[in-house]
Amino acid sequence: MKQEIKPATGRLGVLVVGVGGAVATTMITGTLASRKGLAKPIGSITQLATMRMQNNQEKLIKEVVPLASLNDIVFGGWDIFPDNAYEAAKYAEVLKREDLEGVKDELQAISPMAAAFDHNWAKRLNGTHIKKATTRWEMVEQLRQDIRDFKVANKCDRVVVLWAASTEIYIPLSDEHQSLAALEKAMKENNTEVVSPSMCYAYAAIAEDAPFVMGAPNLCVDIPAMWEFAKKMQVPIAGKDFKSGQTLMKTVLAPMFKTRMLGVSGWFSTNILGNRDGEVLDDPDNFKTKEVSKLSVLDTIFEPEKFPDLYGDVYHKVRINYYPPRKDNKEAWDNIDIFGWMGYPMEIKVNFLCRDSILAAPIALDLVLFCDLASRAGMCGIQTWLSFFCKSPMHDFDHLPEHDLFEQWRMVKQTLRGMVGEKEPDYLA
Amino acid sequence: MKQEIKPATGRLGVLVVGVGGAVATTMITGTLASRKGLAKPIGSITQLATMRMQNNQEKLIKEVVPLASLNDIVFGGWDIFPDNAYEAAKYAEVLKREDLEGVKDELQAISPMAAAFDHNWAKRLNGTHIKKATTRWEMVEQLRQDIRDFKVANKCDRVVVLWAASTEIYIPLSDEHQSLAALEKAMKENNTEVVSPSMCYAYAAIAEDAPFVMGAPNLCVDIPAMWEFAKKMQVPIAGKDFKSGQTLMKTVLAPMFKTRMLGVSGWFSTNILGNRDGEVLDDPDNFKTKEVSKLSVLDTIFEPEKFPDLYGDVYHKVRINYYPPRKDNKEAWDNIDIFGWMGYPMEIKVNFLCRDSILAAPIALDLVLFCDLASRAGMCGIQTWLSFFCKSPMHDFDHLPEHDLFEQWRMVKQTLRGMVGEKEPDYLA
Amino acid sequence: MKQEIKPATGRLGVLVVGVGGAVATTMITGTLASRKGLAKPIGSITQLATMRMQNNQEKLIKEVVPLASLNDIVFGGWDIFPDNAYEAAKYAEVLKREDLEGVKDELQAISPMAAAFDHNWAKRLNGTHIKKATTRWEMVEQLRQDIRDFKVANKCDRVVVLWAASTEIYIPLSDEHQSLAALEKAMKENNTEVVSPSMCYAYAAIAEDAPFVMGAPNLCVDIPAMWEFAKKMQVPIAGKDFKSGQTLMKTVLAPMFKTRMLGVSGWFSTNILGNRDGEVLDDPDNFKTKEVSKLSVLDTIFEPEKFPDLYGDVYHKVRINYYPPRKDNKEAWDNIDIFGWMGYPMEIKVNFLCRDSILAAPIALDLVLFCDLASRAGMCGIQTWLSFFCKSPMHDFDHLPEHDLFEQWRMVKQTLRGMVGEKEPDYLA
Amino acid sequence: MKQEIKPATGRLGVLVVGVGGAVATTMITGTLASRKGLAKPIGSITQLATMRMQNNQEKLIKEVVPLASLNDIVFGGWDIFPDNAYEAAKYAEVLKREDLEGVKDELQAISPMAAAFDHNWAKRLNGTHIKKATTRWEMVEQLRQDIRDFKVANKCDRVVVLWAASTEIYIPLSDEHQSLAALEKAMKENNTEVVSPSMCYAYAAIAEDAPFVMGAPNLCVDIPAMWEFAKKMQVPIAGKDFKSGQTLMKTVLAPMFKTRMLGVSGWFSTNILGNRDGEVLDDPDNFKTKEVSKLSVLDTIFEPEKFPDLYGDVYHKVRINYYPPRKDNKEAWDNIDIFGWMGYPMEIKVNFLCRDSILAAPIALDLVLFCDLASRAGMCGIQTWLSFFCKSPMHDFDHLPEHDLFEQWRMVKQTLRGMVGEKEPDYLA
16 A cells, blocks of 8 residues: 655756746745745645644654655746746735845746747736747647756756646537547647647646646646546646635535535625736636636535435525725625524625635645655546645546545545555544 | 444433423424424434445435434423423524414423522523422432423333523532532532532433433533443433534634644634523623633644644634524624734634524434433443534543534544444545 | 695505515505504605704604605506515515515405516516507507506596616617607607617606606616606606615715715625516626616715825726525625725625615605605606615706715705795704 | 904924824824825825815815914824834834834834823723822823923924823713812812823813813713813813724714614624723723713614604614734624514624724824814814714713714814804705
């Protein structure tokens, strides 16, 4: 059962798509500040969490499995704007100026490579720092070259590619996504309707032996072609859509109702946010992608087919509203209509005044570090055990996703135990 | 491992202290209506919940273990007011008139026995239907006679006693509570300062071989004397304080923060309610008992000693406000101050418009049925596996309570599996 | 200054468009119950409010001016469903069954006349009780005949027509609306693109000397053609869009900010409601009409051109979400971003758990009674003094609307004082 | 009617009691920054508001009456801690560091004089910068000398004294407060039970011809003795208790319900705050003073004796909770139970995330400037026209306070018009 895990020696390159965005700059600043002792990586499982071992003792996860050290990370990436990470972080207005100053030099040293971008996939964005490529295949080639160059220039032993850029427009699964051959054909024929820019990044990463993490709800790696490619190349892929705020709450409250056998008649979720992500999602085509991701969680938790009296008629609605006065400070408001004993109705309202990037940053870091670990442990393809971090956990056609946060957490721990050959502790002991 | 469980044959008497109160009449009405098919016992684990078996199939809990049938229950009890259950339910204004009508006859047939009561332990209450007893010991004797009489009159094979009455004033653990002998001595000497009326009910129940459930936060059975007595008499005891609304929420949200390694700097919880319970809690001495119960949950979940950076300085405050306009419709408002990546603060506000008795009724029923099961399975003393239903899970001095709702749920299932000799299913299979 | 006002003798017919809807049946039931002493007309200015007279004494408004008595009202109207008012009220689920029983006979006696309806103007509605008319002009003729018939059959001296039906789709002001002649031509030519069904009701009412009240945000009487017609026929018209919940709140809070010179950077308003109105507004064309009405209020209160530092950049967004679990119980949630001293930001969140029809019913009744009064006092055309009751107060092109609730209230009192020749009391005396 | 107003020539000394507190340092910093063009005095009526003149034109208030210019103000005051205003402002954590830097020199130059303090009146405070005085009378003498010294040292023509310090403990009106002679006698006899430190400040101010503003709910100038003294010395006094957040909201919402004839059954208001004010109010004796102030507003607005069906049974409860995680960012939560047509209940919840000192600062400044104006206009005693700024408007025994914000605003404007001999514009013109 115990797996052979290669040690985390050498430097780990972390290449972020959207490296100048709010999430990326927040993650990078916090990581750099943490390794200088200027901040704490609050919210990061890899850095702070413990798990109970067979002998019933708690141990830091990073002492259980051989994770890359924050000190060994080199950040880089692509962006549609040419600003360096310091300038970009100032623009994002997530972090206070004084928190940026402590790592100003390091941030200024991070300049984005030109992005692979297609305006049709994110109409609200108008970038200026864009690759020129006549086909999607050429786009891939350029990205692969970028990865190789970065690795050499920064003396990296390994690289992980992380998508922390915007949500692309919604597209359904089509024939071109069903096999690697079909996808490559579509890329070469430059079928820009079905091959998104994010697919080019994912393909390039896998081709270069770099684990790929999808932080947005894009279809991207959620297709058989990519699963096939990842298995073939022995590369882990993970995603999708960081489970940061409202959905995090939902995947905790829904299990509570279920566990307590309380019925649910309606769940209305609305959001206001004013950052670039909000602006992109103001386009109905892009919102559709997000909506599908956010709507999916309740059904698999509630299992309405098993409990029709309780969950057979849940009216679930999700809205996102672009609201500039708030910038990155997303506000979520949920109204949940539940019913109890004899069917009597009750209401719960949750108002979450969150900070989008503050919640997403440690998730992004953890996914990167766990994917690197998985790679060294010889795991490849979809990393279902990382569902814990995702609104829309990837899964193949033979499995259902697990959305319950605490079940997801159990999956993380079981997987880690499996890697090092530990058994589950006996809670009744 | 598998236990011998006596079958649930014959009638089960359920004697409720405070049988005319809002919780009791709601529980009784719903149970009677459910067995006539007029309502559904939403929120009841014993009636609706399933669990996964060794073979990975889901099965209704009531098909896994031999629970008493709702049809075999006979309700009775004590109250400080003489109204029958129909009149009392109308007064409580929890249920709609039309829901009472369907079981009007059955409700009218339930008339309370005179209550064992001491005004000093609940100064806001002025009952008229009260036992006369010169000592606490005589109070016990009268209650024991009541139980025996009820059993004969109603041809019951078994009886469970449930406290669904008000919160008593706060008292600390004292020497008289440390051993059965000391407690009995105090009862005989009529030490009314340390022996509460609820202790008399509990003692009488245990003496008559009836499992005892404490639904309020009263000290009552949470003392070594009662643990000793319950073990000696081979009777299960369970409690305390139904985990119905705000604390239910808290024991789900706190594990979420913990699991995600998000820090917490403050948690302010306030409540408004206007029922008799609210009136009693308007007395600071009675509120103290409740406050201690409600405040206890965070520390054992957060483990501040292990995670000082995250939970070392949580300012936790709980308030309950008597507010008559609301009657039984309790409203809870929580403000939670959390912090994430690099220490940045965020806020969550939860507004729970609940119905106190609607949430408590199925918990009361489940505790009764599970205690009866435990009794038939030969389990006695504190039933820690029933922590799932309680704000302040009982525990002896060698153990810490478990507050995390999902860990508590796992304990319920493990115990039930143990009873029938089933192993845990493999979730990764 | 004092006006000659005809006495309110004889019976007043109140013909409601949408007489089977939630607002109409609630208004009718409450009026009937009030005159039997079974309920109180809470929220009604005409029935309950007082005003201060010149001699500084408070007097009931209905004792200041000669309003029609509730006892003299006869209700009737049109609906796209044939149910009588009792059946319709049960369907609406606004009022408790026991409140309907008290006036069941009277409600059952109210059967709607077939409605003038055009599916293109409310695509979510599928009525069955519809007039057949080949042109808009013929529609008008049938409605006029209905009014005359009702007046005779019910021995009414006067009639008021009230629109309490759904919001029609949005249309801009067009040439056909600019003069009476143009409008009549469009009706005769059956231009169904610019002549809405509600215009037919309004035209018919005015033609029959009946004041017309527009309770929805429809363009309808908000056009020069109708102003011309109302003046020509000497008939009062009033509207539009009952100011019941969220906007009521807004026109009180906005003046507070203004009065205290607090700045506003954003105002996000969302609603969930599940009644027929919510269903109609789920169609973007119909929502547009409502949105325009709801968005208009802030600018005229804030006067951003005068106070650019405070209100020059207010991001105002209004959303309505169809959410069936709530039925008529509309819930509004406002988030207001304000700023104070030195520009520091603060937030206000208002959560209004209201009942749409309970709030609208007294407004509808008051508008009817005040329009009848205005008619007897010889006032005609737009009744700006009734802005107090409306989200979108009607106004001609030479005037701005007044949205501040307290300024509107002052206008009501000044107008009433004017009618009876009273001067304003001196508040400093 | 027009009054002779002395011009605002020369320098105006503003002496603040609690000059190192959050409110004072915020007011001072903002004023200094405003006159340097570094910030805007948002929320200040004197600096920003306009009023409509007889000719229906809007004019800035500061152009209607001769107010002192911000440039002519010299700040000073007393505090129980010796820190200069820059240090104190940093400690208060209300304003961002960068906002303090712009006026650092000016702030550093403001050092508090030793405070007149009595620990029994604010038990949670432990100051170190305290006057020594054997009697209250001596305390007064020292304060008078302070005022005179400040005036000379800073070349001030006029001085206003502003109480921006903590709430003192609750005391009822007693015989010693009924006349100037009795009060002076109590001071000389050092009756520390009935003469609070704040009374010493007030007495000293009046004696030195300086208008006195009471920003807290202290009894202080709300007694016949002070009214007599103020009249005798021809000095204006104003207060009490800045109407900044929750009560501001209340005095706007209550008039809305009243104007619309909506009933109210309950109003529950709770607050969390963590600044020094919150700490002081955590003592029940001090909270009592605040509670009385906050509870008073509803009755005079609702006039339950006139509208018993609507307001005859309002359950009003106010709570303040010390909650350190929030510091100066007070959060208020109101739940209002209203009822409408036929008595149907509805609920409104208001959550105000405010900044205590940001809201209070412009009020404090306005009260100072208007009192200085009043003094120059020959007005003395209670300034009822400044009720607009106060939770508990001062009033003698022959008058009721006016709490409705919009009526209060009308009083401000009428008074200003009176000063300059303007008539009210005709709103119907």
